[in-house]
Amino acid sequence: MFEKLKKRGYQILTLHHAEAILTHDMATAVTEIESVLEGASIPAEELVRGGGGEGELTQRLRRALNVEYGWKKHNFEIKKIVDGVEKESISHEIDHVKKFPAGTFALEIEWNNKDPFFDRDLENFKRLHADGVISIGGIITRGESLQDSMKEIVSAFAKKRGIDTLSDLQAYYAPTARQKQLIERAAISKASFHDGWANAFVSDKFGEATTHWRKLVDRVHRGVGNPCPLVLIGIPKNIVLV
Numbered sequence: 001m002f003e004k005l006k007k008r009g010y011q012i013l014t015l016h017h018a019e020a021i022l023t024h025d026m027a028t029a030v031t032e033i034e035s036v037l038e039g040a041s042i043p044a045e046e047l048v049r050g051g052g053g054e055g056e057l058t059q060r061l062r063r064a065l066n067v068e069y070g071w072k073k074h075n076f077e078i079k080k081i082v083d084g085v086e087k088e089s090i091s092h093e094i095d096h097v098k099k100f101p102a103g104t105f106a107l108e109i110e111w112n113n114k115d116p117f118f119d120r121d122l123e124n125f126k127r128l129h130a131d132g133v134i135s136i137g138g139i140i141t142r143g144e145s146l147q148d149s150m151k152e153i154v155s156a157f158a159k160k161r162g163i164d165t166l167s168d169l170q171a172y173y174a175p176t177a178r179q180k181q182l183i184e185r186a187a188i189s190k191a192s193f194h195d196g197w198a199n200a201f202v203s204d205k206f207g208e209a210t211t212h213w214r215k216l217v218d219r220v221h222r223g224v225g226n227p228c229p230l231v232l233i234g235i236p237k238n239i240v241l242v
Contacts, residue, residue, distance in 0.1 A: 001030060002233075004038050011143045011213060011234030015220060018229035021136055025102035029136075032069040032098075033107075036061060037140070037233070044157040044242045047150075048172050048201065058111045061140070062095065071096035071107060076128055092124045103135030110141045110211035111235075118216050122225030129228035136229040142212040143234025150206050155198035156242050164193050179204060 001019055002012045014022075022030050042057040065071035074097035080088035096107040106128060108121045118139070125137030163169060166180055175183060182204065187196030208215075213234040220230060 002034055004034050005233070008038060009143070009145060009236030009238050010037065011145075011232075011236070013217065013220075013230075013232040015230040015232075016227050018136055018231050021103065021229050022231070026100050026105060026136070029098065029100060029105050032065075032071075033138070033233070036064040036069070037235075040235070041239050041241055044153055044240055045172065047206075047240070048154060048157065055111050058109050061109055065096050065107070069098070071098045071105075073097070074106075076133055078127075078131055078133075090127075092128055094124065094128075097134075104133065105136050105138065106134045107138040107140070110139060110216075112142070112206060113211045115209055115211050115215040117211055118219050119224060122219060122228075122230075125228040125230065126225050134228075136231065137225070138231040138233065139216060140233045140235065141216055142206075143236045144213045146235055146237040146240070147206070147212040147214070149237040149240075150202040151195075151198045153237070153240050153242060154202055155194045158194040158197055160242065163197065169197070 001014070001022060002010065006012060040057065040061065042055075046056050066073075073093065073095050076092045076094065078090045078092070079086055094106045094108065096109070098105050098107075106125060110117055110121065118141075121137070121139055125134065128134040129137065157163075161168075166175065166183065169175060179200070182200040183197050185196075186200040187193045190196040190199060206212075213232075216232055216234075219225070220232065
C-alpha cells in the first residue's frame with residue numbers, strides 16, 4: 001500500500017485496521033492520494049519567502065485533491081435533540097472529504113501549523129468516526145527526514161543564492177527586529193551567516209512546536225484519536241528543490 005510513495009521516501013503509518021479498510025473498501029482513495037503526492041515538489045525559495053496564509057505546496061495539494069479528484073471541504077454538524085428540543089450542536093470542518101461507495105474518508109494537510117492542530121484533527125476524526133459519519137481519517141504533514149534537514153536545506157539555499165548579509169534577505173522576506181537579532185547572534189555563534197541564518201530561520205518558522213511527523217506520531221501512540229482508523233503520511237526531504 002502506498003508503495004510508490006514509500007519508494008520516494010514518504011513515511012506511511014496506518015492504525016486501527018486502516019490498511020484493511022483501504023485495501024478492501026477504498027482502494028481508489030489510495031490511488032488518488034498517491035497520484036497527488038507522488039509528483040509533489042517544492043522549491044527551497046518557497047520555504048523562505050515571507051507572507052501569511054497557507055504555503056504554496058499546501059495550496060497545490062489542495063487544488064489537486066479538490067479539482068482533480070473531488071475531495072471537498074465539508075462541515076459536519078452534529079445535533080443532540082431530546083424530545084424535540086435541541087440540546088447541543090457541534091460542527092467539525094474538515095478540509096478534504098470524499099464519499100466512496102463503502103465509506104467516507106476525511107483528510108487534513110498540516111504543513112506548518114502549531115502542533116495542537118494535530119489534537120484538533122485527531123479528536124475530530126475520533127468523534128466523527130464514533131458517530132458513524134466517517135470510516136477513516138488521514139493527516140499529511142512534514143516527514144521526519146524533511147524536518148531534520150530543514151536547516152541544511154536553508155543553508156544550502158543561502159550559499160547557492162549568495163545570501164551573506166541581512167540586506168540580502170530583503171529579496172525573499174523582511175525579518176522583524178526580533179528576527180534580525182536572532183540571526184545576528186546565530187551567525188556569530190555558527191561563524192557563518194549562511195548557517196546562522198538557517199539555524200535562526202528554521203527554529204523560528206519550522207521549530208519543534210510546529211506540525212511535523214514526530215509530533216503527530218507521539219500523539220497517536222498516546223492514543224489521541226483512538227479508535228478511529230488512521231492513515232498518517234510524512235512528506236520527505238527529497239521533494240525540496242534547492
